Amino acid sequence: MKWEVVIGLEVHTQLTTKSKIFSAASTAFGAAPNTQTAVVDIALPGALPVMNRGAVERAIQFGLAIGAKVNRKSIFARKNYFYPDLPKGYQISQFELPVVEGGAITIQVQPAKGDPYEKVINLTRAHLEEDAGKSVHEDFHGASGIDLNRAGTPLLEIVSEPEMRSAAEAVAYAKALYSLVTWIGICDGNMQEGSFRCDVNVSVRPEGQAEFGTRREIKNLNSFKFIEQAIKYEVQWQIDEIESGRKIQQATILFDPDSGETRMMRSKEDAHDYRYFPDPDLPPLVISEEWIERVQRELPELPVAMQARFAEQYGLSAYDARTLTASKELAAFFEATVAAGADAKLAANWIMGDISATLNREEKTIADSPVNAEALAGLIKRISDNTINNKTAKDVLKKMWESGDAADVIIERDGLKQESDTGAIEAIVDAVLAANPKAIEEYRSGKEKALNALVGQVMKGSGGKANPGMALELLKKKVG
Amino acid sequence: MSLSQDDVRRIARLARIAVSDDEVQESQSQLNQLFALIEEMRAVNTDGIEPMAHAQDVMLRLREDVATAPNRRDAFQAVAPSVENGLYLVPKVIE
Numbered sequence: 173m174k175w176e177v178v179i180g181l182e183v184h185t186q187l188t189t190k191s192k193i194f195s196a197a198s199t200a201f202g203a204a205p206n207t208q209t210a211v212v213d214i215a216l217p218g219a220l221p222v223m224n225r226g227a228v229e230r231a232i233q234f235g236l237a238i239g240a241k242v243n244r245k246s247i248f249a250r251k252n253y254f255y256p257d258l259p260k261g262y263q264i265s266q267f268e269l270p271v272v273e274g275g276a277i278t279i280q281v282q283p284a285k286g287d288p289y290e291k292v293i294n295l296t297r298a299h300l301e302e303d304a305g306k307s308v309h310e311d312f313h314g315a316s317g318i319d320l321n322r323a324g325t326p327l328l329e330i331v332s333e334p335e336m337r338s339a340a341e342a343v344a345y346a347k348a349l350y351s352l353v354t355w356i357g358i359c360d361g362n363m364q365e366g367s368f369r370c371d372v373n374v375s376v377r378p379e380g381q382a383e384f385g386t387r388r389e390i391k392n393l394n395s396f397k398f399i400e401q402a403i404k405y406e407v408q409w410q411i412d413e414i415e416s417g418r419k420i421q422q423a424t425i426l427f428d429p430d431s432g433e434t435r436m437m438r439s440k441e442d443a444h445d446y447r448y449f450p451d452p453d454l455p456p457l458v459i460s461e462e463w464i465e466r467v468q469r470e471l472p473e474l475p476v477a478m479q480a481r482f483a484e485q486y487g488l489s490a491y492d493a494r495t496l497t498a499s500k501e502l503a504a505f506f507e508a509t510v511a512a513g514a515d516a517k518l519a520a521n522w523i524m525g526d527i528s529a530t531l532n533r534e535e536k537t538i539a540d541s542p543v544n545a546e547a548l549a550g551l552i553k554r555i556s557d558n559t560i561n562n563k564t565a566k567d568v569l570k571k572m573w574e575s576g577d578a579a580d581v582i583i584e585r586d587g588l589k590q591e592s593d594t595g596a597i598e599a600i601v602d603a604v605l606a607a608n609p610k611a612i613e614e615y616r617s618g619k620e621k622a623l624n625a626l627v628g629q630v631m632k633g634s635g636g637k638a639n640p641g642m643a644l645e646l647l648k649k650k651v652g
Numbered sequence: 653m654s655l656s657q658d659d660v661r662r663i664a665r666l667a668r669i670a671v672s673d674d675e676v677q678e679s680q681s682q683l684n685q686l687f688a689l690i691e692e693m694r695a696v697n698t699d700g701i702e703p704m705a706h707a708q709d710v711m712l713r714l715r716e717d718v719a720t721a722p723n724r725r726d727a728f729q730a731v732a733p734s735v736e737n738g739l740y741l742v743p744k745v746i747e
Contacts, residue, residue, distance in 0.1 A: 191719040198719035205738035206729070210721040214728055226717030247705040248712075254668055256742040269705070308739060317739030445666055450705040458711040 174379040177407050179342045180334035182371040184327045185359040187230045193302050193326035194221030201365050205319040213324040215259035227326035230358035231271045232467045240275025248454040251446045256318050257305035267448040270299035279344040293345050296331040303327050339403040343396050355500050363394045376410045386420040402427035406434050486516035495524050501538045508545030514552035543572050551579035564588050590639045600633040601646045623647050654684045
């Protein structure tokens, strides 16, 4: 039987506010345990929550960025459960009326087999809530330690429709969402520190069946690799279960990166009954037209719009435009390079090629590139005006990277100027032709490529400085 | 709507409240009286009336995003039953 996979994601993004959602304690990561807590965060009786304007603003930004409806009025609710890292005994969240409803994101999918494709994923909602504290389970003589620094950190929980049909689509969605929330700056994107955590709902059904199968929810995945591994394992497990005649039970499960397997956390029987009700401490959140309009005006150009502009304004391919808008910093670097006088297509090639490769190798981001946009433009201008050829340019870039010198300084100092003096190249061409009678014969008998090898030899003979186009032309002229 | 004794036990368990068998019976009858009152209210026609989320007609007050809370860990932990290395200690929990 052929099975169809159905996946929906719930992503918890920690918002980049300085203070907590309901208290004035700091949200900075990594402080000594319990030093960033206020009376609200440790749930002292009588302490009342006061909403952070910055958290609401970020929710509005997100809603507008995905073309969703930003509710003019939304409600905070208590989600009741007992766990020591949640001292109030309830999490303040949103239930019936979330701050953001609807919206959509376009994803770029690279399937395991076949061509990449685009797909639009609809979102159900996004709501504001508070994060819980952290439990430390080791080394306390049979007790658990509780750190409430994280308690009250603002979260935007972003819920998708169950519209993904493969692990590749789920990863593409998570990446698109990640790219968007970091692009608009509402989340710092630090996955190791838990700033972007995914819960993945997975079910399978026979192809063609209208109803969904029973789903299991994989909790708390904090890397794209784990999302992919967990889904693949879980899908195969569910198919094996069904094909062995067993039924899938609704459950919450955990993924163990060490074993690559998923395991049960709790089944439906002891699943939480959260008994949501409106929080009497918090009247409805009202967002004015003016507020939404201001956020809309201040919203940066979004990746999709920027891609279209790059294609239009710089004549780039869709692929190049997408690659260069992978992050705001990379896009800014590209535009700065072009603004400094570089040819746009060459700039795109160099940034996606040598620059990105070297940054990757040295585990740096574009922000720490030793060669800045202006310096790169200086190099590209020398390629465009034929001062150096492409191959020499690669060496020059390497030297720029190490020394921080400008391209012109290195070209001058090392005598790398391309040889465009016909007489000088001609002499080398003659010598090469004299040494390769066989290649000449091959070329004359119709093997066009035979001369390419000779261009290489001319380049070598000139110490890499010959203009390769000119060398090929001279070779053809002399042989033909 | 009326609650069974099992419903009462389940609600008590969810709220982490210990109830004896006698208390279950008493709570059941008290809760069912409440539900009778609720049923009476449900009989009122509320068509076209927007549901309220709060008893007062007020909206949420917002504060500016500034981190001004001082570190008061020592004061907070002075009244905690058990602390170590800055952490609150609780009976072991592992899911």
